Amino acid sequence: MFDTMTMTKIVGGLCSTLxxxxxxxxxxELIYHGSGGHYDEEQAYVIEVEGGDGEEVAEVVEVPxxxxxxxxTADAGEAVFRNCRACHAVEAGQNGTGPYLHGVVGRDVGAAxxxxxxxxxxEAxxxxxxxxxxxxxxxxxxxxPGTSMSYNGLRDPEDRANLIAYLDSLDG
Structure with missing residues (x-):
């Protein structure tokens, strides 16, 4: 069926395509980035904006x-709790991958x-x-450090506060 010449043509075609x-x-890459690899060169054309010098940085106000x-609110925290539901339960005594969270606010660490x-x-x-x-x-x-909890964490402070309010509301 296939002889050596046909196989050589197929391999040569694949290599040349690659x-x-x-x-x-x-x-x-050469056209887009240039040959020198210098990315910090001055722009060729700069658009001036009235009242802006380009150095203004928005001031971040961090709320305590x-x-x-x-x-x-506990209602908003219940929506955030969906992230936790895969490993934790809110019913007392029902441990999953993580411990149950009923009454966790005010409870001793490691007491589930x-x-x-x-x-x-x-230790923390x-x-x-x-x-x-x-x-x-x-x-x-x-x-x-060293905890077995693999969750990366909640970045939004409002979500964390709502989640803690929801967990605090569970035990009355």
Missing amino acids: LIFLLGGWAA FEELYAAA QGFNYSGALS ADVWTPENLNAFLEDPKGYA
Whole structure:
């Protein structure tokens, strides 16, 4: 069916196609970025904007957690809890991949009955206060290095405050 010459033509065609794509990519990179690789050169044309010097940076106002927590709602926190539902339960005594969260606000760290903790949490804090929960939920591995919690954390402080308000409302 196939002889050596046919196979040689097929392999040669594939190699030449690959070579064309590689050379095309190299040429496009050369055209787009230039030959020197200097990206910090001055722009050829600058559009001047009235009243702006380009150096203005928006000032970020950071609201203290206490104010966010005072304004937090449990209903909004229940929506945020969907991220946690895969590993945690809100019913007392029902541990999953993570411990149950019923009554977690104000509870001693590592005190969920029947859950085997990693030990890193008890070194980070004694009691799950709203402030401790906020710091832990922001960056679990940074707050308690060595924790077995694989979640990367909630970046939005309002979401964290709402979630903590929801967890606080569970036990009345």
